[in-house]
Amino acid sequence: GQSLEQPSEVTAVEGAIVQINCTYQTSGFYGLSWYQQHDGGAPTFLSYNALDGLEETGRFSSFLSRSDSYGYLLLQELQMKDSASYFCAVRPSGGANNLFFGTGTRLTVIP
Amino acid sequence: NAGVMQNPRHLVRRRGQEARLRCSPMKGHSHVYWYRQLPEEGLKFMVYLQKENIIDESGMPKERFSAEFPKEGPSILRIQQVVRGDSAAYFCASSPDSNQPQHFGDGTRLSIL
Numbered sequence: 263g264q265s266l267e268q269p270s271e272v273t274a275v276e277g278a279i280v281q282i283n284c285t286y287q288t289s290g291f292y293g294l295s296w297y298q299q300h301d302g303g304a305p306t307f308l309s310y311n312a313l314d315g316l317e318e319t320g321r322f323s324s325f326l327s328r329s330d331s332y333g334y335l336l337l338q339e340l341q342m343k344d345s346a347s348y349f350c351a352v353r354p355s356g357g358a359n360n361l362f363f364g365t366g367t368r369l370t371v372i373p
Numbered sequence: 374n375a376g377v378m379q380n381p382r383h384l385v386r387r388r389g390q391e392a393r394l395r396c397s398p399m400k401g402h403s404h405v406y407w408y409r410q411l412p413e414e415g416l417k418f419m420v421y422l423q424k425e426n427i428i429d430e431s432g433m434p435k436e437r438f439s440a441e442f443p444k445e446g447p448s449i450l451r452i453q454q455v456v457r458g459d460s461a462a463y464f465c466a467s468s469p470d471s472n473q474p475q476h477f478g479d480g481t482r483l484s485i486l
Contacts, residue, residue, distance in 0.1 A: 359429065
């Protein structure tokens with residue numbers, strides 16, 4: 263089976279940098295994805311790591327280390343609009359095409 | 374440049390009624406996925422379909438739930454004889470193939486009275 267653990271809540275100051283961690287236990291997966299979801303909204307794709315290392319997309323970066331069963335999402339130059347829930351997700355290997363989502367982290371950006 | 378379209382956005386049903394949720398994937402996407410989200414939780418996979426075929430329904434409850442993706446028209450998630458526990462947000466996602474990121478619709482919030 264799979265399990266993806268994230269901190270439930272994180273608070274950070276506008277303009278700062280915040281890191282949201284995702285530790286996982288899975289029998290195998292193709293890659294680690296990150297999604298943002300505002301209250302009442304749709305999950306929005308942010309980033310994907312197929313291989314170990316850092317992927318950068320504007321203010322957002324994501325990192326994966328398969329040997330440590332660990333990944334993170336890094337948000338720089340935080341803005342108030344970044345307040346949302348963030349989910350890591352994996353596509354399990356073995357033929358499945360669904361995404362398995364983590365528990366989610368609620369980020370609150372304060373002035 | 375329409376994204377994944379789901380309707381209705383909100384649906385209220387009484388216990389025992391049927392709920393039908395619709396999803397039109399993004400243009401050019403033939404892979405459709407349905408997920409359910411309870412408050413304060415992550416999304417849970419339900420079913421994966423391609424045109425006219427159910428590929429993986431391992432996340433679907435064994436009874437009362439069914440899904441289809443006909444050759445013409447939207448994908449439909451159908452819940453028969455709804456119960457209070459079916460109250461949730463139901464999201465549809467689509468992708469052009471299984472290796473591409475999934476793009477989500479705005480969801481249908483189902484409330485059971």
